[in-house]
Amino acid sequence: METIMAIVIGILFSIGTYLILSNQMLRIILGLSLISHAINLMIMVMGGLKTGGPPLLSESFQSFTDAIPQALILTAIVINFAVTAFLLVLSYRTYKKHGTDDMNQLRGNEHE
């Protein structure tokens, strides 16, 4: 299971990298989102997949799954959600103000 997850994470990372390297703002944002999701999956795999029962106190399970990675992912998702929302609004404003969503044309010039 871990191997499959590693491959999935790798694919997500490579698609994200490809998207970040493009010129369009929206693609870059999507790429960043994909990378964040890949990392969330990675944190989960790092804690070990299905190593025991749910982390609740009961007598039917002897070993428990580590709950910390899931808590970390929850925090990371919330932060990522807020930042992505901000970035989408920002890119919209930038597009409105500059009239372009091409990062190559957002280099700036001497006279402004």
Next chain:
Amino acid sequence: MNNLLIWPVILPLIAGLLFILVPKNIRLQRTLSVVVLAVIAGISITIMNQISTNGIQTLQLGGWQAPYGIGLVADMLSMLLVLTTSIVAFCCVIFSFRTIGKEREKYYYYPLFLFLITGVNGSFMTGDLFNLYVFFEVLLVASYALISLGGKKVQLRETMKYVIINILSSAFFLVGIAYLYSVTGTLNLAHISVRIAEAGQDGFITTVAILFLIVFGIKAGLFLFYWLPGSYSAPPAAVSALFSALLTKVGIYAIIRMFTLVFYHEPQITHLFIGILAALTMILGGIGAIAYWDINKILTYNVIIGAGFILAGIAAFTTSGALGSIYYLIHDMIIKALIFLIGGVVVYLTGTTNLKEMSGLIRNHPYLGWMFFIASLSLIGIPPLGGFLGKVFVTRGTFEAGYFWLGLIGLLTSLMILYSVMKIFMNAFWGETVLSEEEEKGTTKGVILPIALLTLLTIALGLGPEFINSYVEIAVEGLMNPQTYIDAVFAENEIP
């Protein structure tokens, strides 16, 4: 357990939340921000005195003992930085009363300002790796909003780049945390340190260490700084002064903390790598500072040089190197805020950032001109001023460690800094006065006070180092002996 520790983190947060409820009441927001920052300064001095008598103070939140709970740890280094942060922020907030403008004040400038302080103080004081990430995000989200507040073309454009690079580096931060958690099975910094010391720092952990170095290096403006000059010169002066004084320093603090507490077993790899990056940063920053004629660009490149120089002392990893780094870190926070505020006033007065279009400001503004002169001398490290001690000890540290090239590059970049700030002084302040007082685009009314306060501080840091020397020495002792930090965190508990 010391409940005082929570206040530097939670006080600006509460005040910021309160401000959102009363967005129209600017006067209340101004008064309360000043009061909150002054109170934090007072609290941090109190905690510093407690540390010097009773050792490192900790607060395990919710009563869950380390390593199970999430704790705050106040050692001398973090409290010195919290104190400097609150003083610098105090000056920046007074400066912004006059310069930031009604529009920004109405649109939550002060709440964002205080959220930024929350994140900075939290990053300095947390004892948990994941919490460090969370506090980084708190300060970054506040900084995203602060840098784009106003919505000018250049601000939006530079914010895009700033946000993208920071999201990417935060992503790598999470990757590092995930790897480190899978190896050590804990997130508590002291506990990670114990586990790595037990198991030995093998190649994998060293690789993770380099990953952390890259993450914090991006945030500190170390080598991968290409986003920094653009985004720090886009926002108004009060904001860019705050950013250059605090944000890069949080990254530097994180590097210092990680590479003295956790990854200190392989200094010939990791610390040499820091040294090489510091040298490259100083050289490239120096070239940038010399090359530009734009006052904001020159000052931002000086921020980059400062980051390189502080880390040169850490790369040396000797007592005098660490002592110099801490002195220079404190000095750098004060002096960067100071020169950015003065640069901001110059831009307000002349209405341009191009040095070739300004001249002779010293005739109408002698105080401003001479304070800039003092600031630039202090920046270079001329003896009776603040930068001197840091420069001496960092250079001595690098020589003791055998990194002669690093010390020499540090000294050579001082010359580059000298050239770059003297270029500002001679072009902006000397020469024929082209602007009469009526023609100026702004005034210096109400902004001289914070500038004078910071100038006095940098002089005091040079003339009276014995006031803080005992504190700084305790901080260095803590850095060189990670065991004291670990003992303080675990108190008498058994380490699992």
